[in-house]
Amino acid sequence: MYTTDLSGKDKKKSEPTPLKQEDPKLLAAFEARVANDEFIEPKDWMPEAYRRTLVRQISQHAHSEIVGMLPEGNWITRAPSLRRKAILLAKVQDEGGHGLYLYAAAETLGTSRAEMIEALHSGKAKYSTIFNYPTLTWADIGAIGWLVDGAAIMNQVPLQRTSFGPYARAMVRVCKEESFHQRQGYEIMMALAGGSREQKRMAQDALARWWWPSLMMFGPPDDKSPNTEQSIRWRIKRETNDELRQKFVDVSVPQAEAIGLSIPDKKLKWNEARGHYDYGEIDWEEFYAVVRGEGSVAKERMQARVKAWEDGAWVRDAALVHAAKRTAAKIAAE
Amino acid sequence: MAKLPPLAQYALRLGDDALILGQRLSEWCGHAPALEIDLSLANIALDLVGQATHFLGLAGEIEAKGRDADALAFKRDVLDFSNCLLVEQPNGDFARTIARQFLFSHFQELQFGALTGSTDPRLAAIAAKAVKEVAYHARLASDWVARLGDGTDESRARMIAGLDWMWRFVDELFVLDAIETKLASQGIAVDKPALRAAWDARIDGVLAEATLSRPAPHRPVLGGREGHHSEHLGHLLSEMQFLQRAYPGATW
Ligand SMILES: [Fe+2]
Ligand SMILES: [Fe+2]
Numbered sequence: 001m002y003t004t005d006l007s008g009k010d011k012k013k014s015e016p017t018p019l020k021q022e023d024p025k026l027l028a029a030f031e032a033r034v035a036n037d038e039f040i041e042p043k044d045w046m047p048e049a050y051r052r053t054l055v056r057q058i059s060q061h062a063h064s065e066i067v068g069m070l071p072e073g074n075w076i077t078r079a080p081s082l083r084r085k086a087i088l089l090a091k092v093q094d095e096g097g098h099g100l101y102l103y104a105a106a107e108t109l110g111t112s113r114a115e116m117i118e119a120l121h122s123g124k125a126k127y128s129t130i131f132n133y134p135t136l137t138w139a140d141i142g143a144i145g146w147l148v149d150g151a152a153i154m155n156q157v158p159l160q161r162t163s164f165g166p167y168a169r170a171m172v173r174v175c176k177e178e179s180f181h182q183r184q185g186y187e188i189m190m191a192l193a194g195g196s197r198e199q200k201r202m203a204q205d206a207l208a209r210w211w212w213p214s215l216m217m218f219g220p221p222d223d224k225s226p227n228t229e230q231s232i233r234w235r236i237k238r239e240t241n242d243e244l245r246q247k248f249v250d251v252s253v254p255q256a257e258a259i260g261l262s263i264p265d266k267k268l269k270w271n272e273a274r275g276h277y278d279y280g281e282i283d284w285e286e287f288y289a290v291v292r293g294e295g296s297v298a299k300e301r302m303q304a305r306v307k308a309w310e311d312g313a314w315v316r317d318a319a320l321v322h323a324a325k326r327t328a329a330k331i332a333a334e
Numbered sequence: 335m336a337k338l339p340p341l342a343q344y345a346l347r348l349g350d351d352a353l354i355l356g357q358r359l360s361e362w363c364g365h366a367p368a369l370e371i372d373l374s375l376a377n378i379a380l381d382l383v384g385q386a387t388h389f390l391g392l393a394g395e396i397e398a399k400g401r402d403a404d405a406l407a408f409k410r411d412v413l414d415f416s417n418c419l420l421v422e423q424p425n426g427d428f429a430r431t432i433a434r435q436f437l438f439s440h441f442q443e444l445q446f447g448a449l450t451g452s453t454d455p456r457l458a459a460i461a462a463k464a465v466k467e468v469a470y471h472a473r474l475a476s477d478w479v480a481r482l483g484d485g486t487d488e489s490r491a492r493m494i495a496g497l498d499w500m501w502r503f504v505d506e507l508f509v510l511d512a513i514e515t516k517l518a519s520q521g522i523a524v525d526k527p528a529l530r531a532a533w534d535a536r537i538d539g540v541l542a543e544a545t546l547s548r549p550a551p552h553r554p555v556l557g558g559r560e561g562h563h564s565e566h567l568g569h570l571l572s573e574m575q576f577l578q579r580a581y582p583g584a585t586w
Contacts, residue, residue, distance in 0.1 A: 312367020
């Protein structure tokens with residue numbers, strides 16, 4: 001989901017990146033540690049490809065948290081009760097906090113937050129495709145919490161045991177908050193599904209729009225996800241895209257049924273032999289288009305991020321200049 | 335709207351101040367100059383929405399006509415809102431937002447500090463919790479006034495402009511009308527004019543640190559407590575109350 005490798009998958013042929021030859025002894029020792037489920041810490045030796053994959057994955061995860069504040073932030077000022085307003089504010093604030101921990105974890109690998117943000121704004125870095133869909137009604141806030149945060153949990157729980165220590169520890173903090181996010185979303189949906197005809201319509205419509213994009217969050221199918229194998233070997237990932245997606249479908253279907261909403265998939269059916277739900281074909285063309293930046297509100301999302309950053313430049317400058325003045329005054333006084 | 339009992343009216347004013355400023359601050363969510371600032375502003379907004387919930391809940395309870403905090407927040411029009419004009423002012427740039435917060439949070443901290451001694455135990459209890467929150471808001475805003483005032487030329491110019499914009503609404507904070515005068519004489523409400531000297535000292539102290547001086551005096555702009563607001567409040571309400579108005583009777 002937030003951490004799916006979205007780099008260059010839409011290209012016909014990805015150019016082979018020249019990797020530096022690693023010292024075979026160091027590499028073998030590293031692989032042994034990872035296979036032994038030890039945590040790799042920032043000061044430890046690591047292969048360049050491992051470092052690069054992690055920076056890409058963690059920063060992409062961080063960007064997703066930050067961009068993800070926008071679709072939900074869109075409804076804070078219109079939340080229908082004081083309780084819902086407070087919950088949503090706290091939730092979106094949590095997401096910002098997740099972004100902070102993740103940027104900090106990525107910075108331990110030698111890339112600054114400013115560089116990562118620059119990469120996001122220039123379109124070089126990706127973020128989860130899910131946030132390029134609009135939040136049209138209040139029910140979308142329910143659907144996001146229930147499905148999007150639900151998918152996040154599915155993905156992030158195994159990452160608490162990912163091989164890079166700072167990332168794993170960030171995930172432990174994040175996971176503590178995610179179940180609250182999922183619950184508040186489902187609770188919104190429950191209230192709507194049990195409400196008036198108009199509310200029920202809102203809820204059903206939100207589910208219909210968010211279901212497929214939520215499944216896409218887990219990324220391309222395993223046979224089209226070439227980096228999965230190495231990421232699993234290095235314990236950066238611990239389960240494949242398709243495994244996680246299946247898990248998500250299996251828990252979400254009964255949740256929808258419990259509140260009387262129907263999932264927009266005619267092929268959805270319990271498969272006794274597999275012990276899983278079968279589900280229909282995902283529109284991968286749409287997925288790759290959104291990865292390319294052609295999601296329906298992708299332009300608005302980036303415009304909002306860039307505007308906030310540029311409008312805030314004078315504030316960040318002032319804070320730096322002020323801090324420097326303070327330090328100078330302190331030195332002069334000594 | 336029928337006239338509320340004086341105590342309910344007082345609780346309503348306290349709640350409306352918090353609600354409207356919380357609503358304004360939540361507009362920043364996702365758009366602040368830095369991630370850390372985004373989190374701070376959301377945090378303040380969250381505290382204020384919490385305070386509003388308590389004060390409005392109490393107002394409804396005293397009124398005893400079946401209106402809860404949500405009914406009061408989402409089903410009144412401009413004339414029945416009794417917040418001060420300062421809190422409804424649009425965010426503007428970050429300096430203007432900070433100016434508003436700075437002037438208001440120091441007032442609120444002094445007010446809640448005094449309210450903890452109210453003879454009404456319900457008001458005192460809400461104030462006791464809230465005063466800790468607003469002390470943090472006041473400190474955060476003061477730090478930013480100092481940073482922006484004594485930062486770059488641009489931040490200084492913006493901070494001066496922000497304070498200048500908000501200054502005309504300051505006097506209203508300290509007005510004690512007939513309702514509150516009576517409640518204050520019973521030890522229920524805060525004697526707000528008595529807070530002015532302490533507030534002035536706090537503001538002047540921070541401004542000195544920020545190498546700024548007070549904005550030029552301005553004839554006080556008043557009216558919020560009686561429902562006579564700026565043009566901005568109606569727009570704020572139309573956004574905040576949209577769902578409750580569009581789907582009357584629904585529960586969320
Ligand atoms: Fe998150
Ligand atoms: Fe979340």
